[in-house]
Amino acid sequence: MNSPLQAMTAPAPAAQPASAPMVPVEEAYDEMVTGQGVIRAHWQGLLASLSTLGSSGLAERAQRARQYLEDEGVTYNLYELPGDTGAASEIVPPLPEQRPWRLDPVPVLLSAEEWSHIEAGLIQRATLLDLVLRDLYGPMRLLAERRIPPALVFGHQEFLRPACRTDGEMPGRMLQHYAAELVRGPDGIWRVIADRTQAPAGAGYALQNRRVMSRVMGQALRQCRVRPLNTHFEYWQADLAARAPSGPDNPKVVLLTPGPYNEAYFEHIYLARELGATLVEGADLAMRDGKVFIKTLAGLEQVDVVLRRMDGEWCDPLELRADSALGVAGLMQAAREGHVAICNAIGSGLVGAPGLQAFLPNLAEHLLGARLLLPSIATWWSGQAYALAEIEQRFDNLVVRNAHDLRNQPVVVGDLQDDQRAALLARIRARPADFVAQERIVPSVAPGLGEQGLEPQSILLRVQVVADGDGYVVLPGGMARVPEKNDPFGATLQRGGVNKDVWVVAQEQAPTVIRGSSQRQRLALRRSSGTLQSRVAEDLFWLGRSVERLDDGARLLRAVLSRLVGEFSTARDLVEMAVLARALARCGIIDQKDAAAPPDTLSFANAITRSCAPNQLMGQTLDSIERLAAVSRHRLSADMWRMFNHLMGELHISRPVAAGDADAMLEFCDQMIRATAAIAGMLSEHMTRGSGWRFLDAGRRLERGIFIGRTVSAATTALGGNPDSAFRIALEINDSSLTYRRRYRSTLQAAAVFDLLLLDVSNPHALAFQLRTMAQHLDALPNPEAPPRGADCIALAQPFADLVAKFDRDEIAPEEFAQLATRLRGSLDAACQAMMDVSDQLTRSYFSHVQMARAFGFGL
Numbered sequence: 001m002n003s004p005l006q007a008m009t010a011p012a013p014a015a016q017p018a019s020a021p022m023v024p025v026e027e028a029y030d031e032m033v034t035g036q037g038v039i040r041a042h043w044q045g046l047l048a049s050l051s052t053l054g055s056s057g058l059a060e061r062a063q064r065a066r067q068y069l070e071d072e073g074v075t076y077n078l079y080e081l082p083g084d085t086g087a088a089s090e091i092v093p094p095l096p097e098q099r100p101w102r103l104d105p106v107p108v109l110l111s112a113e114e115w116s117h118i119e120a121g122l123i124q125r126a127t128l129l130d131l132v133l134r135d136l137y138g139p140m141r142l143l144a145e146r147r148i149p150p151a152l153v154f155g156h157q158e159f160l161r162p163a164c165r166t167d168g169e170m171p172g173r174m175l176q177h178y179a180a181e182l183v184r185g186p187d188g189i190w191r192v193i194a195d196r197t198q199a200p201a202g203a204g205y206a207l208q209n210r211r212v213m214s215r216v217m218g219q220a221l222r223q224c225r226v227r228p229l230n231t232h233f234e235y236w237q238a239d240l241a242a243r244a245p246s247g248p249d250n251p252k253v254v255l256l257t258p259g260p261y262n263e264a265y266f267e268h269i270y271l272a273r274e275l276g277a278t279l280v281e282g283a284d285l286a287m288r289d290g291k292v293f294i295k296t297l298a299g300l301e302q303v304d305v306v307l308r309r310m311d312g313e314w315c316d317p318l319e320l321r322a323d324s325a326l327g328v329a330g331l332m333q334a335a336r337e338g339h340v341a342i343c344n345a346i347g348s349g350l351v352g353a354p355g356l357q358a359f360l361p362n363l364a365e366h367l368l369g370a371r372l373l374l375p376s377i378a379t380w381w382s383g384q385a386y387a388l389a390e391i392e393q394r395f396d397n398l399v400v401r402n403a404h405d406l407r408n409q410p411v412v413v414g415d416l417q418d419d420q421r422a423a424l425l426a427r428i429r430a431r432p433a434d435f436v437a438q439e440r441i442v443p444s445v446a447p448g449l450g451e452q453g454l455e456p457q458s459i460l461l462r463v464q465v466v467a468d469g470d471g472y473v474v475l476p477g478g479m480a481r482v483p484e485k486n487d488p489f490g491a492t493l494q495r496g497g498v499n500k501d502v503w504v505v506a507q508e509q510a511p512t513v514i515r516g517s518s519q520r521q522r523l524a525l526r527r528s529s530g531t532l533q534s535r536v537a538e539d540l541f542w543l544g545r546s547v548e549r550l551d552d553g554a555r556l557l558r559a560v561l562s563r564l565v566g567e568f569s570t571a572r573d574l575v576e577m578a579v580l581a582r583a584l585a586r587c588g589i590i591d592q593k594d595a596a597a598p599p600d601t602l603s604f605a606n607a608i609t610r611s612c613a614p615n616q617l618m619g620q621t622l623d624s625i626e627r628l629a630a631v632s633r634h635r636l637s638a639d640m641w642r643m644f645n646h647l648m649g650e651l652h653i654s655r656p657v658a659a660g661d662a663d664a665m666l667e668f669c670d671q672m673i674r675a676t677a678a679i680a681g682m683l684s685e686h687m688t689r690g691s692g693w694r695f696l697d698a699g700r701r702l703e704r705g706i707f708i709g710r711t712v713s714a715a716t717t718a719l720g721g722n723p724d725s726a727f728r729i730a731l732e733i734n735d736s737s738l739t740y741r742r743r744y745r746s747t748l749q750a751a752a753v754f755d756l757l758l759l760d761v762s763n764p765h766a767l768a769f770q771l772r773t774m775a776q777h778l779d780a781l782p783n784p785e786a787p788p789r790g791a792d793c794i795a796l797a798q799p800f801a802d803l804v805a806k807f808d809r810d811e812i813a814p815e816e817f818a819q820l821a822t823r824l825r826g827s828l829d830a831a832c833q834a835m836m837d838v839s840d841q842l843t844r845s846y847f848s849h850v851q852m853a854r855a856f857g858f859g860l
Contacts, residue, residue: 028458029188029444031108042111042224042505049220050106055453061105061216062449068212072638073645074101074205075266101266103209104448105216107501108459108480109224115504118190118463119474121374122180126465126472128360129197129351130175131367137163137347138170147366148359151383151433156404158198158349160312162319162332173467174345176239179203182461183377184444191377191441193460194406195357198349199309203464204267206479207233207274209501226503227476235473236466237275243341244304251304253277254285254294258310258326260631268309269634277307279634282315284533287330291339296531297691297846298782305341306331312346320346355381355403355436378439382432391437395425398437412440448482448500457482461502477502531782532691536635538847540692543628544699545839550621551676552707553589553611556733557618558669560584560608564599565662574599575718575725583714583733584608587707588617610659612668622651640686647675691781698777698842705770706835708734712757712767713828719750719821727753734765750817751808754824758800767831768797774838786845788838796834799827 032043039047050058076099110118135142136159142148153159165171179200181193210229214221244251255277257268272279278294286293286300293300310327313320318329334340357376364372380387381403391398395413402408413421428435448457460483464475480500560580563573577599585595594607612618626648633641654671656664680700687693711733718726727748731737736756744752760766775790784790803824812820 027186028442028456029184029186030456031184031444031446031459040111042109045223046107046109046220046503049217049223050454058105058449058454065103065105065212065216066100068215069101069103069208070649071642071646072208073266073633073641074208075099076101076205076263101205101208102498103212104457104482104498104500105213106446106448106454107213107217107503108446108461109503109505110477112505112507114190115476118182118374119476121190121372122178122463122465122474123472124364124368124370124373125180125192125195125360126175126178128364128368128372129178129195130173132356132363133174133197133345133348133351134170134172136350137174137345138165139168142363147363148356149381149383149433152353152355152359152381152403153350155433156350156353158312158347158353158404160320160347160350162316163312163345163347171345174348175351176243176343176345176467177203177236178465178472180374180463180465182374182463183441185441189375190461191375192357193377193438193441194354195352196406196462197344197352198311199344200464201264201267202462202479203233203236203475204264204270204274205499206462206464206475206477206501208270209479209499210477213501221503224503225506227506229475229477232464232466232473232475233274235468239467239469240275240277240305240307240343242469243343245338245341246304252294252302253305253307254280254303256280256282256285256306256308256310256315256328258282258314260627262309264309265630271307271309272634275307278533280533281535282324282326282328284535285328285331287328287334290330290334290337292328292331292334294531295534297534297537298531301531303340305343307343308346312349315342315346352406353404354379354401354406354438355383357438358387358436377441380437382428382435382437388428388432391428392425394437394439395421397440399440400424400428401436401438403434403436414440443483446480446500448498457498457500459483459500463502476504532695534847536632537691537695538843539628539632540635540696541699541842541847543625543632544696545703546621546624546628546699547676547679548700548703548707550618550625550672551680552704552733553587553618553621554669554672554676555735556580556583556587556589556711557608557611558666558673559729559733561662561666561669564605564608565666572722572725575722576729579715579718579726579729580733582717583711583729586710586714605662606659609656609662609665612655612665613657613659619655622648622655626652635692637686640682643682644679647678651675694777694780695846698774701770701773701777702835702839704765705767705774706832708757708765708767708770709828709832709835712754713825713832716821716825716828719817723750724748730757736763736765739763751804754800754804754807759797759804767800771797781846783845788841788845793838796831799831800824803827 031040032047033039053061132142132148136148136153143150143153175197177200179196179202181196182190183193184190207229240253241251244253253276255268255272255275257265257279259265259281262268269279271277280294284294285303286295288300292303292306294303308315314324315327316329316331317324317327319332320327331340331342332346335342335346358379358381360376361372364370380391382388382391383403398413400411400413411424413424416424428437443458443460445456446459447454449455450457459480461478461480463478465472466475467473480502482498482500484497560577563577563580581590581595581599581604584590585592589611590607594604597604597607610616612622614620614623629636629641629644629648636644651668651671654668656668683693683696687696712730715726715730727750728737730753731740734757740753740756743756756763756766758767761768761772763769771793775793777790778784778788778793779790803820806820
């Protein structure tokens, strides 16, 4: 079933073995039932559990699984790009479409005996591919001996010459993580349909699937005695540590991701947590003196191991793709000099080429001295004359693929029109080295939940393999995909679809193996989670600002809307609405023109009710929170993320879309305030008080301080006419009315109001409280001498102490009262500008690390 190599090494071509004929779907191999209609032994326990549940119970479990996945925010980002060749992970689109992860509650079961065969075959295959990879980037004997066609190597974009050794020696292990896609044909034999050697996705999704299944099908999981998946990640983590050039004792491991626009970003976060790695983007890393470092708030921290999740050619713009904005300049040099280990090695995608599958049987005989235990699907590389003739003869029953790239969509010849077939065949004849053809195979079927209950579903397995010292270990199970239209070649993560958990039944007498941690050097005790990347600190800072901005804006809008939906006609009501309109304009929620309109006009009402539209400040703030939460997800615990995802999902659904509905907008304001209160409480109670929390809380305090300054400033404009209305508004929108009433009853006096809102450090909605908390955060940062300093924030409150003291007198002449109000307004506006300058200084000192510009020259 595999293409022979004799045509390259001998004059006479050998005959290609006949492929299996096309088999109708109803004759596909049945995973659950034998040909005699008997339930296979390892399926009987699961079927007993399913029959107990019944169709309604199984549907209820499916709904619970969907809800759990939605709460967890499990997605696979999808996007369409013009002219895209599949390298979507390297091109940053405007916005990806997040497709929810779909999981069938009925798993695929494999017996211990057949799994042992799959396991042995995958270990052998990973070993073989690693040997081929090391030869092609080392001595290149396989090319010299004509065992691999040069066109399959030098024509592949993943053959990266900077990764080759120049001394002709074999490099060390290059394939640390490998995944294979398996399909079982009608003859009952498992075959490999694709080798994933670049940065294989799926391990994190498989573990997430298992955790969901343990929640919804836990009893069946225990009854079937299913092998666990957790130990696989322990092996993976230990092997990563062992590859550190500095030794395995507490190395610094990072997971390099292209960022939140990558389709598998959820899995990158998930793997980083499971493997104890720091999630980084290329911009977080720098190369100095042949070593790789993380750029942190405290300086540079050396990296020992890079687990890359991006294609190799994008990893180093200095030696590989100069147009890459995702990689790290100098990463290849650091790897060559042995200062950092990269897993998988850059260039490992080369041996995942579909064209190489035609030559693996002979390579196994040559390099391993054994036949492949797990064969590939029958493959012909059209760069060989005899193979091209075979393709032409079988053309209607084949699937045509790019010989180099798995990401290109395969073409099922039988689905084409006559003119399309002729055109494809002409392309193959014109450039035969660019194509491979593989037999069209009918995949096996297993039971799954359909619209009418249980039904047979075609399945394709993706199984993960990781290195363990000199060998490999296989994830006991994995993830199954349900291909559309019975086409296993189309069952890719990029195309979406239904996923299934794969259960491997444990042997009856198999011993329980618990992998323990080896005895290493004693770790120094620490009270910090480690240093924080500057990019992450900036994201958390703006997340804090955005959450607070949403809360402040919602309170201000609620104060306006509660008056719009009622009846206001008195002079006091008109004054309050005027003050609120000015505050809205100062905060940027509506523009000055709408704020100047009479409050009982349609233009004013429309401006208020459309304030959460996507092109308005509040709408942009909502979108910003979703984006910042997504990129900061790895800093949040699983419970925190579930709550965050749930709250933001509800806001996204409830956001009013039509202007003019004041009642709906008022309800939405209440919902925003509840959501931000829940988020604030969650962040306060569940984040350790490290640099990440400090930047997040500093962002909140800075934004709230600016809001207090702007709203009190807007209220001072009404002090000369109706001061009571101005005081009521200032207290209401700063959530201090209850505190004031408890202290001073119902009497409103300027000194008391301004003291509570500006100087009272016990009031969490006072300006002095924000400034003092900001000062504490700044003094606790890694470089407290860098601007802004804590003392600078404390000093901003001093002018208000003097002004409030002038208000605190028995009698003040109206003219002097107006002058004091004007001075107070000026001081508040200056304080707001100073707080915005604090944000700029934080950016220069900790996020972008840019010093203040200095002017040079001669004064004339």
